[in-house]
Amino acid sequence: xxxxxxxxxxxxxxxxxxxxxxxxxxxxxxxxxxxxxxxxxxxxxxxxxxxxxxxxxxxxxxxxxxxxxxxxxxxxxxxxxxxxxxxxxxxxxxxxxxxxxxxxxxxxxxxxxxxxxxxxxxxxxxxxxxxxxxxxxxxxxxxxxxxxxxxxxxxxxxxxxxxxxxxxxxxxxxxxxxxxxxxxxxxxxxxxxxxxxxxxxxxxxxxxxxxxxxxxxxxxxxxxxxxxxxxxxxx
Numbered sequence: 001x002x003x004x005x006x007x008x009x010x011x012x013x014x015x016x017x018x019x020x021x022x023x024x025x026x027x028x029x030x031x032x033x034x035x036x037x038x039x040x041x042x043x044x045x046x047x048x049x050x051x052x053x054x055x056x057x058x059x060x061x062x063x064x065x066x067x068x069x070x071x072x073x074x075x076x077x078x079x080x081x082x083x084x085x086x087x088x089x090x091x092x093x094x095x096x097x098x099x100x101x102x103x104x105x106x107x108x109x110x111x112x113x114x115x116x117x118x119x120x121x122x123x124x125x126x127x128x129x130x131x132x133x134x135x136x137x138x139x140x141x142x143x144x145x146x147x148x149x150x151x152x153x154x155x156x157x158x159x160x161x162x163x164x165x166x167x168x169x170x171x172x173x174x175x176x177x178x179x180x181x182x183x184x185x186x187x188x189x190x191x192x193x194x195x196x197x198x199x200x201x202x203x204x205x206x207x208x209x210x211x212x213x214x215x216x217x218x219x220x221x222x223x224x225x226x227x228x229x230x231x232x233x234x235x
Contacts, residue, residue: 018088019063024119025085026059028092029162031143036151036166049075061126063088080161080171092159096148114145152229 013021033045046053050071059065067075067086076083084090095113102108122138150156151163154175164172176184196204 013089020116020119020123021063021088021091022065022086023060023063023123024091025088026056027122028094028146028159030056030060031146032162033166035147036163048078061123077171079165081158081165085158090158092162093156094146094149094159095156096145096150112145114142118142 030045037043044053046056049056055065065086072083072086075081075086082090085092093113095111097109098112100108100110118138118141122142125138149159151167152160154160157175161172191207196207199207
């Protein structure tokens with residue numbers, strides 16, 4: 001789980017590890033653009049990122065990049081992705097599901113992910129371009145797996161934000177952190193009998209009205225999000 005570890009633990013990485021992560025990240029961003037966005041010479045990831053195709057490809061091939069003044073801030077603002085993605089301090093996590101059969105022919109679904117070795121094989125192949133004609137290349141294999149990564153999985157936050165940006169052309173809305181949600185729940189749970197019993201009736205009525213309004217708001221947002229999710233699945 002090397003990719004996930006680099007996302008969550010964020011240990012100190014060497015320059016070579018950051019270069020490798022940048023190669024992977026920029027490859028994923030460009031390929032997912034090709035998957036999600038319609039091919040259009042006037043609408044490319046290079047134009048969106050205000051860079052050239054040559055420079056972008058060079059980052060994939062070498063991992064080397066020097067950002068101009070304000071460029072990193074601009075990329076983060078445009079896409080909604082954190083700067084660590086462009087710096088290579090964090091790598092996209094790309095889990096996907098694989099259907100497997102046991103000895104008795106029973107089918108099951110297992111989680112898998114693209115390994116460091118597979119990414120390195122792709123990068124090596126891009127430099128050498130070797131292989132038998134008609135044979136699947138490491139790039140073909142990885143692209144096939146990237147198409148299986150769930151685009152709507154908000155738990156896979158960085159990849160989700162990338163796909164959201166590519167579909168909507170606007171940064172994904174910020175999500176409530178676990179800590180923020182815990183604080184909200186604790187505030188509501190803190191309304192115990194002993195505390196409420198100390199309130200005047202007028203205060204309780206005002207509180208009741210507020211909670212009813214918030215309950216309607218929550219119910220409305222749930223309905224809206226579920227409808228939007230169904231709409232995206234039907235497209």
